[in-house]
Amino acid sequence: MRKDQILVTYGSDLKRMAGELMAAADVQAQLKSGMRIALKPNLVVAKPSSTGATTSPELAAGIVEYLLEYGFKDIDIIEGSWVGDDTGRAFEVCGYRALAKRYGLGLYDLKRDATVTRKVGGETLTLCRRAAEADFLINMPVLKAHCQTALTCALKNMKGCIPDREKRRFHQAGLHGPIGALAKALPPQLTVVDGLCGDLTFEEGGTPVQMNRAMLAWDPVKMDAYAAELIGLELSEVPYIGIAERLGAGSTQIGGDTVIELNRAEGGAITPQATRRVAHLAAHVEAFQACSACYGSLIHALQRMDEAGQLGRLKGKVHIGQGNRGKAGAGIGIGACCKGYERCVMGCPPSAREILAELTKER
Ligand code: SF4
Structure with a gap:
């Protein structure tokens, strides 16, 4: 896989799918012994992934097992839920406390973390230190719609890596500009997307729609450009993607050979979600x-x-x-x-x- 490509796998077993994506991308070749690896799921609220709001712990399990197999043991789960929700409760409800215990991972609430600042153009962004200082940051968003920014996937998920006061500033500034700048200030090394059943309209879940896929990209801007296409949005409807591209955080170009599908969509009848x-x-x-x-x-x-x-x-x-x-x-x-x-x-x-x-x- 080239660094400007996106891998897609279809199915419903996210643990297996995550391992398959990591292997196909040969992620271990990018890692060095002793690296501190941070996994950043989307645990915006304390609701299980079946609601369409949060990243399934099964996706994380597949990534962790792949990393452990290659001897990378310094792995943390990091997240700061949205303002008004408690990350500790989200860790519990979303299955990450059990996951950390099972694999011996660190579990860190970024709301309690120290901060560092980084400048992007004229803007100073405040970041949580554990995210900023990780050697290899794996972004694990959910593919879903968002009531304010239309889409939330790779770039917006990184907002969980800033303290609550900075989240408030992002909202005051209209979200798009700061999210674009955050892509430059805190670029994840890898993005692995939970595309199993993200929400149709809101980031807090309640209307999950089965999409039965997981995806991997090195470039989070490209990942979001593709994610917008998948849920029927034009790039112009998600301005932060273009802002991130203009700041040099990645590319929105999707060519004929950008998307590599590792398998075909699964067959079988489906029952529409009863919402x-x-x-x-x-x-x-x-x-x-x-x-x-x-x-x-x-x-x-x-x-x-x-x-x-x-x-x-x-x-x-x-x-x-x-x-x-x-x-x-x-x-x-x-x-x-x-x-x-x-x-x-x-x-x-x-x-x-x-x-x-x-x-x-x-x-
Ligand atoms: S096999 Fe048919 S129903 Fe299934 S994804 Fe392809 S076109 Fe759609």
């Missing part, structure tokens, strides 16, 4: 043995349409799923399985942005 919001969107879908990765992309695309008041433009139901293979049909189908439909968004799975572009085409 009212997802059920409202799923009412526009005719699914027949759809993979979660495909179905999740469609739900994100429909959510973006709903936010723009465009759901009424749909004429009939949208078809999706392996059960449509070899069938011809009127209307629109999602994914390569539906190539017999009058209109089809190819891909296996297609991204929400590709689906959105087709569903909102003027006809």
Whole structure:
């Protein structure tokens, strides 16, 4: 894998998937004996990962087992939950206290950490010391939507590495500029994304959508550029990504060979999550043995349409799923399985942005 590429693996066993990604990227070749390695999950609130809010401890377990196998034992879990929540409670509820005990890891609440400052352009950022001084920082965000910044994935997850007073300053400054600057001030060496079931609309969970994937990237800016595409957002809708790129923190360029898929999306019928919001969107879908990765992309695309008041433009139901293979049909189908439909968004799975572009085409 090149440093400007992104690895994707589909499935639901995050521990296995994390190990697979680490091995495929040959991460151990970038590490030196005695390095202090810090894992930074997203534990923004004290809610389990099944709610769509937080990083699954299974993703961390897969990374930790890979590191231990190569003899890297100095591993810490670091996080500072959002202002108003208690990181210790999040460690407990999200399964990280048990994880640390099982593997002998350090567990650090960054709200209690000392701080250091770094300048980016004219701006001074205050960072938590354990994050700033780690030799190898592994960022472990959840792929999910956010009510203020539209997307939260690689870059925004690093906000857990600043003290609460700095988090307040970020909000006063409108989030995008400071998050872009943070990408330059505190670049993670590696990003491994939990894309199993991030939230559809809010960072605090409650509307999880199965996307059944995990991803790895060396460049967090590129990771976010791809993450935006996956949930149906244009880069212009997530300004901090472009700001980070302009500051030299990475690149948003995604070419034909940027994304490497290690396997294919898993088959099998899925049951839409029983939240009212997802059920409202799923009412526009005719699914027949759809993979979660495909179905999740469609739900994100429909959510973006709903936010723009465009759901009424749909004429009939949208078809999706392996059960449509070899069938011809009127209307629109999602994914390569539906190539017999009058209109089809190819891909296996297609991204929400590709689906959105087709569903909102003027006809
Ligand atoms: S196109 Fe078909 S096989 Fe591919 S992800 Fe979608 S439903 Fe699954």
